[in-house]
Amino acid sequence: MSELxxxxxxxxxxxxxxxxxxxxxxxxxxxxDEIVLNIGYKSDGIIPKSEYTNDxxxxxRTVVHVGDEMEAKVVKVNDGxxxxxxxxxxxxxxxxxxxxxxxxxxxxxxxxxxxQVLDGGLSVVVEETRVFIPAxxxxxxxxxxxxxxxGQEIEFVVTEFNPRRRRIIGDRKRLMAARKAEMQRALFxxxxxxxxxxxxxxNVTDFGAFIDLGGADGLLHISEMSWGRVxxxxxxxxxxxxxxxxxxxxxxxxxxxxxxxxxxxxxxDAAVKYAAGNIVTGRVAxxTDFGAFxxxxxxxxxxxxxxxxxxxxxxxPADVLTIGQVIEAKVVDFNEAEHKISLSMKALQAAQExxxxxxxxxxxxxxxxxxxxxLAG
Numbered sequence: 001m002s003e004l005x006x007x008x009x010x011x012x013x014x015x016x017x018x019x020x021x022x023x024x025x026x027x028x029x030x031x032x033d034e035i036v037l038n039i040g041y042k043s044d045g046i047i048p049k050s051e052y053t054n055d056x057x058x059x060x061r062t063v064v065h066v067g068d069e070m071e072a073k074v075v076k077v078n079d080g081x082x083x084x085x086x087x088x089x090x091x092x093x094x095x096x097x098x099x100x101x102x103x104x105x106x107x108x109x110x111x112x113x114x115x116q117v118l119d120g121g122l123s124v125v126v127e128e129t130r131v132f133i134p135a136x137x138x139x140x141x142x143x144x145x146x147x148x149x150x151g152q153e154i155e156f157v158v159t160e161f162n163p164r165r166r167r168i169i170g171d172r173k174r175l176m177a178a179r180k181a182e183m184q185r186a187l188f189x190x191x192x193x194x195x196x197x198x199x200x201x202x203n204v205t206d207f208g209a210f211i212d213l214g215g216a217d218g219l220l221h222i223s224e225m226s227w228g229r230v231x232x233x234x235x236x237x238x239x240x241x242x243x244x245x246x247x248x249x250x251x252x253x254x255x256x257x258x259x260x261x262x263x264x265x266x267x268x269d270a271a272v273k274y275a276a277g278n279i280v281t282g283r284v285a286x287x288t289d290f291g292a293f294x295x296x297x298x299x300x301x302x303x304x305x306x307x308x309x310x311x312x313x314x315x316x317p318a319d320v321l322t323i324g325q326v327i328e329a330k331v332v333d334f335n336e337a338e339h340k341i342s343l344s345m346k347a348l349q350a351a352q353e354x355x356x357x358x359x360x361x362x363x364x365x366x367x368x369x370x371x372x373x374x375l376a377g
Contacts, residue, residue, distance in 0.1 A: 017041055017084065019074050022091060027068040032059050035088075037072065043083050047072055051087035089128055096129025097163045104161040109175065112156075114149045122149055124156070124170065131158065133170040140176040183215030184253070191255075195247045199257075201237050209237050211245060211257055218255035220245060225259055227266050227299025229285065266299040267339055274300070274341050276334050279348060284325045292317040294327065294343060302341035304329060311346050 017023060017039070025037030025045055035052065037045040049060055064070070072086035073094070079085040103110050112124040112131070121134040133156055138146060160169035191197060191213075199211035199218065208221040220243075222233055230236055237243070249256040274280060274296065282294035282302065291305040304327075306317055314320055321327070330351065333342035 017074055017077060019077060021074045022071055023074060023086070024069065024071050027064055027066050027070065030061050030064050030066060032061060035060055035064055035070075037070070037086065039072075039084065039086075041084060043078075045072060045074075045084040045086040046079065047086045047088050051075070051085075051089050053089065092128030096125075096127030099127050100129055100131065100158055100168055101161055101163075104158040107157055109155050109157055110170075111153055113153050114151060117146050117150050122146060122154075124154065129168065131156070131168045131170040133172055137169075137171045137173045140173050140180065180215065185215075187213060187215035188250075188253075191247060191250070193247055193250055196244060196261075197247060197257075198242060198244050201239050201241050201243055203239060204234050204237050206233065209233055209243075211243055213255065216253065216255060218245065218247070218257040220257040220259065224248065224257065227260055227264060228295070228297075229301075266297050267336070270300055270341075271334065271336050274302070274331050274334055276331050278331045279328065280331060280343070281326060281328050282343075284321050284323055284327060286323065287317045287321065289316050292321055294329070296341070300341070302329075302331070302343045304343045304345065308332070308342075308344035308346050311349055 023037075023039045023041075023045065025039035027035060028038050028044070029036035033049040035047040037047065039045040049056070049058070052058075052060060052064075070088065071091060072088045073091040074084060075087050075090070076085040100110075102108070110126060110131075112126050114122050115125045115130070116123040118132075121132055121136075122138060124131050124133065133154075135143070135146060137159075138149070154172055155175055156170035156172040157174060158168060159171045159174070160167060162168070197213055197218075199213040201209055202212045202217060203210045206222075208219050208225075210217045211220055222230055225233060225236060243259075245257040245259055246261055247255060248258040280296055280302075282296040284292050285295040285301060286293050289306070291303050292309070293301045294304050295301050304317070306314055308329075309317060309320060327345060328348060329343035329345045330348040331341060332344045332347055333340075335341070
C-alpha cells in the first residue's frame, strides 16, 4: 500500500465546494473594496464590494473586521485567478426572497425602512431584497409628494410575489384602510349626540371645516361655527389645530358638529337684556334697502328699519349709516320665540328730546310757586 504525500493528504482533508453553495468562513483580510475569507478550501474566498453592498461609497473596513465569521454564496469555484468568487449580497437576497415569500403566503405585516423615493412610489428593502410600493398603494388618501417618507420605517403587506420577473409589490394602503375601519367602528360605538369631543382640523372650506375625530371626520358647518356670524371659515380655523366641539347629529357614518354650546347661548337671557323699552348699543353689521341689521352681541342681531333710523326722512340706511358703526337705539319689540328684535333710533331721539323739555317745565313750575309764595307773603 503506497503512502500518500503530504500535499495529497492535505487536499483530501479539505472540503469540496460547488457553485451556488452557501459556505461559512473567517475573515482573514479586509480592504476598502474586498473581503478575503478562509472557507476551509484549498483556495481562499473573495467577496468584492459589488457583491457585498449596493452602496458604492461604503468602505468595507468600517463594517467587516479580521476574525469575523460570515456566510456567503459561491458564485464561481475558480474566479480565473485560482480563488473562489463569493457573494454576500446574493445570499442575503435569497434569504430575503424566502422571507418575503413566507410573508406573502401568510399575509404577514412587514416593517421596513424606505430606501428610495421613486417617481411612481416607494422602494423598501427586506434582507437585501427590494419591494416596490406603488404611489397608489402608499396611503388611503391621495398624496402628491412622497418625499416625506424618505428614511421612514413603514408597515406593509406583500400582495404580489414574482422574483423571477423581479416583481415584488407591497401595499400599505390596505393596512391603513383596515385600521381606519376599526377606529371608525370603535368611535361610533362610544359617541352619542350631545357629547363634547376633541378633534383636529383636517381641512377648511368655504362652507365649513372637517374635523378628524380619530376614526371618522365630522363636519363643522359654517352655520355652526359660532353663535355669531362667520363670514370666512379660513380666517377662523387652520388645518392641524385642536378643536373641542359638540356632536349635534349622527346620521349613518356622517357626524355633524357644532360650536354652539347651549350654556353659551346668547338668547338665554336676551329677554331681560333686550326687553322692549331698553336702550341698547350695537354695531351695524349689514344693510339692505329696507333697514340695517345691528349686532348687539355675537349671535344676537336686531333690525333697525329704515323708517326708524331718524325723525327725518331717510331713503335708505346707507345714506346715514356705515358698516361697523356703533349706534345707540331703543328696543321697540322683542320676539323671543322667533329670535327677533326691533330697534328704533327715532324713538330714542324723541325720548331724549322730550326729557330736557320736561326738565325745563319742572324748573318753570318751581319758579312760579316760589314767586307766588313771595307775593302771598
